[in-house]
Amino acid sequence: MKADRALVLHLAVLAALLLAHFLAPAYHHANLARIMVLSIYAMGYNIAFGYTGLLSLGHALLFGAGLYGAGMGVMHLGLPAGPGLVAGTFAGGLMALAVGVLALRTTGVAFMIVTLMFAQAGYLAILYFGQWTRGDEGIVITRAARAIGPIDLSDDASRYLVALTLFAAALLVNLALARSSWGRVMVAMRENEERSRMLGYNPFAVKLAALVVSGLYAGLGGAAYGLMFGYVGASLASVQYSILPLLYVLLGGAGTVLGPFLGALLMFYIIDYASSLTDAHQFVTGAALVLLVLFAPRGILGAIRAKAATWLP
Amino acid sequence: MDFGPFLLLALMEGLVTAAVLALTASGLSLVFGIMRVVNVAHGEFFMLGAVLAWFVSVSVPGPAPVAFAVALLVCPLIVGAIAALADILVLKRLNYAPEPTIVATIGLLYILQQAALSFFGPDARPVPAPFSFRIQLPWFGYAGYKLVVVAAAGLLLLAVWLILTRTRAGLIMRATQQDRDTARAFGINVDRVYAGVFAMGAGLAAVAAVLIVPIRQAHYLMGGDPLLLSFIVVIIGGLGSLRGTLVAALLIGLSDGVISTFFAPTLAKILATLLVAMVLVFRPQGLFGKRAP
Amino acid sequence: MAALTLLEARGLTRHFDGLKAVDGVDFDLRQGEIHALIGPNGAGKTTFVGLLSGRIPVQSGRIRFAGRDITRLPAHARVRAGIAYTFQITQIYAALSVFDNVALAVQGRGSRQREADTNAALARVGLESRAGQVAGTLSYGHQRLLEVAMGLALRPRLLILDEPTQGLANDEIAVFKTLVRGVVPEATVLLIEHNMDVVMDLAHRITVLNFGTLLAQGTPAEIRADKAVQAAYLGD
Numbered sequence: 001m002k003a004d005r006a007l008v009l010h011l012a013v014l015a016a017l018l019l020a021h022f023l024a025p026a027y028h029h030a031n032l033a034r035i036m037v038l039s040i041y042a043m044g045y046n047i048a049f050g051y052t053g054l055l056s057l058g059h060a061l062l063f064g065a066g067l068y069g070a071g072m073g074v075m076h077l078g079l080p081a082g083p084g085l086v087a088g089t090f091a092g093g094l095m096a097l098a099v100g101v102l103a104l105r106t107t108g109v110a111f112m113i114v115t116l117m118f119a120q121a122g123y124l125a126i127l128y129f130g131q132w133t134r135g136d137e138g139i140v141i142t143r144a145a146r147a148i149g150p151i152d153l154s155d156d157a158s159r160y161l162v163a164l165t166l167f168a169a170a171l172l173v174n175l176a177l178a179r180s181s182w183g184r185v186m187v188a189m190r191e192n193e194e195r196s197r198m199l200g201y202n203p204f205a206v207k208l209a210a211l212v213v214s215g216l217y218a219g220l221g222g223a224a225y226g227l228m229f230g231y232v233g234a235s236l237a238s239v240q241y242s243i244l245p246l247l248y249v250l251l252g253g254a255g256t257v258l259g260p261f262l263g264a265l266l267m268f269y270i271i272d273y274a275s276s277l278t279d280a281h282q283f284v285t286g287a288a289l290v291l292l293v294l295f296a297p298r299g300i301l302g303a304i305r306a307k308a309a310t311w312l313p
Numbered sequence: 314m315d316f317g318p319f320l321l322l323a324l325m326e327g328l329v330t331a332a333v334l335a336l337t338a339s340g341l342s343l344v345f346g347i348m349r350v351v352n353v354a355h356g357e358f359f360m361l362g363a364v365l366a367w368f369v370s371v372s373v374p375g376p377a378p379v380a381f382a383v384a385l386l387v388c389p390l391i392v393g394a395i396a397a398l399a400d401i402l403v404l405k406r407l408n409y410a411p412e413p414t415i416v417a418t419i420g421l422l423y424i425l426q427q428a429a430l431s432f433f434g435p436d437a438r439p440v441p442a443p444f445s446f447r448i449q450l451p452w453f454g455y456a457g458y459k460l461v462v463v464a465a466a467g468l469l470l471l472a473v474w475l476i477l478t479r480t481r482a483g484l485i486m487r488a489t490q491q492d493r494d495t496a497r498a499f500g501i502n503v504d505r506v507y508a509g510v511f512a513m514g515a516g517l518a519a520v521a522a523v524l525i526v527p528i529r530q531a532h533y534l535m536g537g538d539p540l541l542l543s544f545i546v547v548i549i550g551g552l553g554s555l556r557g558t559l560v561a562a563l564l565i566g567l568s569d570g571v572i573s574t575f576f577a578p579t580l581a582k583i584l585a586t587l588l589v590a591m592v593l594v595f596r597p598q599g600l601f602g603k604r605a606p
Numbered sequence: 607m608a609a610l611t612l613l614e615a616r617g618l619t620r621h622f623d624g625l626k627a628v629d630g631v632d633f634d635l636r637q638g639e640i641h642a643l644i645g646p647n648g649a650g651k652t653t654f655v656g657l658l659s660g661r662i663p664v665q666s667g668r669i670r671f672a673g674r675d676i677t678r679l680p681a682h683a684r685v686r687a688g689i690a691y692t693f694q695i696t697q698i699y700a701a702l703s704v705f706d707n708v709a710l711a712v713q714g715r716g717s718r719q720r721e722a723d724t725n726a727a728l729a730r731v732g733l734e735s736r737a738g739q740v741a742g743t744l745s746y747g748h749q750r751l752l753e754v755a756m757g758l759a760l761r762p763r764l765l766i767l768d769e770p771t772q773g774l775a776n777d778e779i780a781v782f783k784t785l786v787r788g789v790v791p792e793a794t795v796l797l798i799e800h801n802m803d804v805v806m807d808l809a810h811r812i813t814v815l816n817f818g819t820l821l822a823q824g825t826p827a828e829i830r831a832d833k834a835v836q837a838a839y840l841g842d
Contacts, residue, residue: 055415117593124583185714198682200685294403
């Protein structure tokens with residue numbers, strides 16, 4: 001029963017998003033497609049930060065690996081969009097593995113700075129190796145290259161449905177992961193690493209595995225973002241894109257399956273709304289970060305879970 | 314120009330970078346050393362110093378040296394006050410827990426950057442140097458102001474060192490660094506010490522910016538580089554060690570001048586960031602520091 | 607008792623900045639015994655069990671466990687090999703339920719009956735009625751018991767208890783003693799303990815450490831009669 005309740009909730013969210021495909025006005029329809037793709041990235045961030053307790057400030061490197069894995073695969077190797085998506089996903093996972101092997105030798109603040117520095121080096125490397133990455137101006141992916149078989153990703157309707165499909169897969173895998181025995185081990189590592197070690201769990205291995213899964217998600221999010229919206233640029237791998245998923249996850253609720261989506265949805269519209277009033281949307285981001293850590297460190301779903309719905313995965 | 318004079322020029326430019334960097338980084342180092350806070354908004358305090366210096370330069374009438382002197386005095390105080398406010402309103406309430414504190418300073422970074430963009434605008438604006446004499450060397454002329462920057466930075470660092478080692482305030486700061494709870498038990502107002510240290514750290518960044526702004530111009534995005542370089546310096550020098558910070562600032566400043574004269578600056582930055590990451594991974598006590606307790 | 611040796615340490619050494627925390631200790635544990643480790647404060651007891659459990663790397667010397675050299679084995683692998691350690695300062699997952707705390711131990715050793723084994727371990731320490739409670743809200747005594755339950759749920763061959771009765775009330779200590787007696791002889795128990803009544807009552811054999819070295823070893827009666835121990839520790 002407990003299991004069903006959570007599954008029903010998640011399926012209901014997916015059904016609502018499918019309904020929105022038919023009902024939502026064009027503007028919101030386009031926004032939702034983007035939010036779903038960014039949510040995949042944020043879910044990946046949540047697996048590292050929310051579940052395993054790894055506060056990374058360098059996930060833009062993994063998102064960027066996905067973007068450029070797909071974008072450069074399409075541009076230089078002539079990959080079709082489908083294999084490009086796969087290439088980007090694995091690029092994210094591999095990058096996470098490489099970073100994790102080094103960065104996971106540190107913890108806490110040092111881990112934050114190390115990941116920040118790796119991401120910064122990655123961002124600068126994109127600019128420096130401009131002859132392959134097209135540096136600052138970025139790669140524009142042609143319409144012809146943005147097709148998965150018969151599905152044209154530059155078409156609004158099919159883009160939405162592809163985004164929803166990927167999002168649904170990511171969400172359900174995340175749900176299964178969170179309820180699996182391995183999900184409990186990740187949480188245990190977050191709650192008390194030393195205790196976990198003395199129950200026979202290898203902290204390095206658990207954290208590395210979590211980071212690689214997180215990297216696969218971030219890579220998929222990045223690759224989908226690049227292919228669906230037709231642009232791969234260095235600005236999408238800048239430090240702001242490391243902060244973005246942190247913000248989404250903090251707002252929606254760290255360590256909850258739906259938190260990243262909820263956070264991305266709300267934050268997207270808050271910034272959208274603020275931008276219509278003023279051009280000071282960065283202020284909204286900054287204020288949201290400060291207010292969240294001060295007054296709602298558990299985020300929306302985290303607070304709901306603590307107060308009312310302990311069954312929420 | 315021959316190689317010799319070229320190298321000399323590069324070294325002189327490097328010395329200016331090193332001097333300003335040492336000031337900025339010592340602020341970051343002080344805050345980390347005493348409060349154990351990693352302040353990601355440190356670069357924005359630097360930026361605020363420069364931007365405020367521009368406001369002072371256009372609003373204070375009279376000759377350039379007067380406006381500059383006012384800026385040198387007023388900007389660090391304003392920035393310090395903003396920092397103290399941030400400490401009291403935000404960081405203190407987080408009880409300085411490491412991870413939430415970093416996230417909060419990231420938020421602060423965005424807020425300060427946006428404030429500068431809204432009130433100052435997106436353009437880079439020059440601030441006149443207080444004087445413009447040139448020193449004529451046999452091979453090239455050199456702006457005398459740059460050498461004044463080096464001297465002023467040296468004096469300020471000396472002052473910081475004297476405050477920390479020779480005054481009662483410094484003693485209180487060091488006592489708080491050793492053990493917050495014991496310091497509190499001895500009647501030290503730890504909250505006030507923390508607010509003061511955070512203000513002083515920000516003020517050091519601001520004063521560095523006021524010194525350099527006649528050479529570099531003020532811009533709302535100018536905080537990124539000083540932050541990165543300060544991180545590099547503080548981490549390589551050993552987190553929280555002021556002496557290590559100075560040595561590393563000199564090393565990085567000089568090599569930055571030399572490297573960016575001969576190599577692409579982006580490549581230099583890539584190598585520097587990777588170096589920082591590697592130092593933290595393999596030698597967390599810094600290259601010059603001893604293992605911290 | 608057939609004196610099968612479960613664990614054997616030879617020349618075990620660990621110095622910290624010149625402080626000889628553990629210095630050349632030879633030590634044997636017999637299968638199925640309750641062995642107490644005592645000594646004045648700073649004698650190196652916690653460091654010594656840290657070396658056995660792998661929480662502290664061995665500087666020199668060798669450790670064999672169940673016929674296998676484990677000197678270089680990391681802590682988590684030693685847990686899998688059958689050495690469980692309960693912390694001196696209670697280490698539980700304060701935010702998780704009592705059930706989940708124990709289930710993590712059960713799951714860690716690859717049990718196929720997670721639920722049943724977890725409930726069995728909880729029943730053994732008398733916490734089965736509190737399975738759904740958040741662990742951090744348990745009383746101190748119950749938290750200690752929960753930690754023991756986690757140790758038992760690992761089904762270790764060797765259970766190391768670091769000052770388990772510290773801070774417990776007398777009736778709780780009585781419960782605890784019964785519990786430990788029930789663990790042997792399937793498992794072996796190594797106990798660091800300050801409460802001499804508990805030591806003399808429970809232990810089959812006792813090892814006394816002083817200044818990082820082995821001072822004496824023997825049955826409770828032998829230790830009580832040992833002049834060196836009396837001088838260093840019991841006497842005053």
